[in-house]
Amino acid sequence: MILILVKKEIKQLLRTGQYRVAGFIVLILTIMAFLVSTGYYKTVQEQHNIAKSNERHVWEHQADKNPHSAAHYGTYAFKPKYPLSLIDQGVDKYVGISIFLEAHKRNEAQYAAATDKTGLARFGELTPDFILLFIMPLLLILLGHDIFTKEKERGTLRLIKSQGINPRLLVIGKWLGVFTPIASLTLVVFTIAGILLGSLSDFGSFSILHLLCMLLIYLIYYAVFTSISLIASLLSKNSGISLVSLLVFWILSSLAIPKAATNLAELKYPYPTKQSFDEAIGLDKSKGLDGYNPWSEAAKILEQETLRKYNVKSLEELPFNYDGFRMQKGEEHEAQIYYRHYNELKKVYGTHNEVYNSFTFFSPFLPTRFLSMSLARTDYNSHWDFSDAAEKYRMLLQDKLNSNFAANSKYGDWAYKADRSLWKELPEFVYGPPALSEILYQNKMSMVALFTWLMVSFCALFFFTKPI
Amino acid sequence: MLRLNILTEFRTIKRNYWLSFITVLLLSLCLYAGWNGQNRVVQRQNSIAAAINQMKASDALMMAHLDSLSAGHEINLASWQYPSLPTAAGDLNPRVTPFNPSHLSFVATGQSDMFNHYVKPTLTDDNFSIAFTELASPVSLLLGNFDLSFVLVYLLPLVIISFSYNILSSEKEQGSFKLIATSPLSLRLWLLQKVLVRFAIIVILLLISLFIMFILFKVSINKLVLIFMLQVCLYLAFWFVLAYLLNLRGASSSTNAIVLLGCWVIVVLAIPSLVGQSANVLYPTPSRTMLINEMRSLQATVDKEQDKILDDYLRSHPELVTREADESTAYGWWQRYFASKNLMLEKMGPLLTEYDQSLKKQQEWVHKLSFLSPSILLQNNLNHISNTSTAHYNSYRESVLHFTDQWRDFFLPLVFQEEAFTKEMVAKLPKFHFDSSKVQSPILLNSTIMVIIITSLLLLSFTIGIKTE
DSSP, X not given: OHHHHHHHHHHHHHHXXXXXXXXXXXXXXXXXXXXXXXXXXXXXXXXXXXXXXXXXXXXXXXXXXXXXXXXXXXXXXXXXXXXXXXXXXXXXXXXXXXXXXETTEEOOOBOOGGGGSXXXXXXXXXXXXXXXXXXXXXXHHHHHTTTTHHHHHHTHHHHHHHTTOOHHHHHHHHHHHHHHHHHHHHHHHHHHHHHHHHTSTTGGGSOXXXXXXXXXXXXXXXXHHHHHHHHHHHHOSSHXXXXXXXXXXXXXXXXXXXXXXXXXXXXXXOOOOHHHHHHXXXXXXXXXXXXXXXTSHHHHHHXXXXXXXXXXXXXXXXXXXXXXXXXXXXXXXXXXXXXXXXXXXXXXXXXXXXXXXXXXXXXXXXXXXXXXXHHTTOSHHHHHHHHHHHHHHHHHHHHHHHHXXXXXXXXXXXXXXXXXXXXXXXXXXXXXXXXXXXXXXXXXXXXXXXXXXXXXXXXXXXXXXXXX | OHHHHHHHHXXXXXXXXXXXHHHHHHHHHHHHHHHHHHHHHHHHHHHHHHHHHHHHHHHHHHHHHHHHHHTTOOOSSOGGGOTTSHHHHHXXXXXXXXXXXXXXXXXXXXXXTTBOSEEOOOTTOOTTTOOOBOOOXXXXXXXXXXXXXXXXIIIHHHHHHHHHTTHHHHHHHHTOHHHHHTSSSOXXXXXXXXXXXXXXXXXXXXXXXXXXXXXXXXXXXXXXXXXXXXXXXXXXXXXXXXXXXXXXHTOOHHHHHHHHHHHHIIIIIIHHXXXXXXXXXXXXXXXXXXXXXXXXXXXXXXXXXXXXXXXXXXXXXXXXXXXXXXXXXXXXXXHHHHHHHXXXXXXXXXXXXXXXXXXXXXXXXXXXXXXXXXXXXXXXXXXXHTTOSHHXXXXXXXXXXXXXXXXXXXXXXXXXXTOOOOGGGGGGSOOOOOOGGGSOOOHHXXXXXXXXXXXXXXXXXXXXXXXXX
């Protein structure tokens, strides 16, 4: 019985010209979006590889110089782009692409793509995630808004009821009739994505499991919209009211609520301005151990402690260059200051996340948005992860350089120059993204919210079938 | 007859729940969005005020230190931080370069959540090192703000659509259409007066809501506010004309709703995203990664030629040669540093210019295609009125970079001539001023395009005949 109903609904949808045209347009737009995104991804990846190897070349081919000069000369860590970013670009265009790693300073990632674009970029770009998150639910609304109202308007609902059909079976049949075409379109889209991902040279850096999880998330999202469309159609007097009320829900869910959540988060827990953040770090640094300033109080304490520990009377008697040693201690101390301040920043973002999480129960868009970009590794957590890894590498670099300075020269010997072979000995920056299990754990609230939406929308649909 | 019809129409709407619903909806949306925008502006003003107060305190301390030093007293600073050293004065006592909000900045967030509103350029800064991006959560940037421009550009058309998608079709569906068709008034005029009544109601309600909001937020009503109102009315007119056209076609309510919502998706979502993507494909944003790459290669070359650089620099700036550059002194170190930096800037100049020109091409392309969507036109105008457009932030950036050059030009002769920075020089320090009124306004052009679009649609309406059956 259900099969007959589903077949009838799909046949009817396929026979309706406007649905065929809408479906075709969405498919063409999706293919266009994928092709453009793949081209963009390949270009960025190529540039990333060139820049990475060039940066290493520049680093390794420095002349003989003092290791601390090399530390100031610094190096760049370039943020890798992941294959699934061609489906969901997430916050990628709002975060920087590279971090400059130098002595005494933890830098922010620089050059976010959005800062180079006009205000138009804020409207959104035709990318696969734009279609999957915004356009597909609209297509669902188009297909589902009149699924019951048209039967009411034509008077065919009475005819169906007179045949003694179980209302629940009717609803399931209609639900599948609306959901199946969209699910099939989504499957086509993800198959195209799979083929495009397979054609990439760095295909190995993503697991097919991520793609399947993403597909599942979107199918759940569409199932929620299907149920809500059917509820609206069941409760509305005519197709027009049903369509308008569904559109109000769509705009609230996809645009208004996320924006209101942002405003609330920023009002309750504002981010510090860049200048005040830097100044707070500068103030803390000035109070503590400065690698350069042997007259500061903290430096004097360290000096006394070191002399005591090695049981010598002057810094010249130490078995290493005290300048290099103090420089490293200063680095470690400053790294702690940075760690504390960046942790505060993370806490602010954590509170923002709590606000967003509380809003996920008002909008199925929000949990889908967060899960999708996390799986594509284009979310803010992935960026933090990269930034932390870069900072860890910076500290490793400083330690190696300062240790070389301390071990191979004498106190006050700033003219010491390390052999250029040292630059090659220092390890390259390698970054591996978090595992799938970690990503899912970070997004547990979004998963709970999305499943809640699925269950509640299903239950509500069956609750409202009673009047049929 | 016409007057009677208009009165009847107004009374019908008044008796319907729509009028009270739309009144409450528009007022609450305007107040909520305005309040959000206002909060953002207050945060911006507070951060600028705090920075200026801090600068004043730092200046007072610097003056006290300079006094002590001139009297021969010791001060509690490391020797390299002595404000009498031009490098310390120029690096440790920078000026605040504020970009103050205008009185309508709360209307559109525009680019204001992405860029900072003051920087403190120092002597060692250059156009490559100053960060103009604000510390913001990228998730907030991605999801955007619930500001007044969002209400006007995105939500208002939906209110209009839900208010006018079934003017003619509902009469047909209720069976009263044949009765109307028998009246002496032409159907086209009958529909037009119905649309006009609705247009007038929405305009009046919206303007009242906006006025209430302006009064509550103590915004003075001036020419700019009136221009803002006019922009909004033009945008409303566009959507009503579209609704009029669709009603003229005489399709069913459900088809009208679908087509009008389709228009909304195309105008508000699809065209802006397509224009954005076309700019990416036709004029790709030049890669910052490759720019860093070139900069680093250049830096490596400069690094290897350190010794030659100062000689060359002093040869081309003989006015600065009053002392021998001695590497053993701090002055000598700084002289070498600035000479290398100058070479870097000179060599980077063409690269940065080329980069900026590529960006400009992409931005010009986007501007050219703005006419494709009235939503882009309105958003651009609102951003301009709010001083939050890309052009405003570009102009601010240029002003800051110009000021950075002035700041460097003030201190560099002191560094090279090994002169001390004195208390008398404080009054002569370069001052920053940013005049946002110099930014070219797109409002007249955009409004003209909007009028052309509306007129074209109205002319198109004469080609559509009403189906009486």
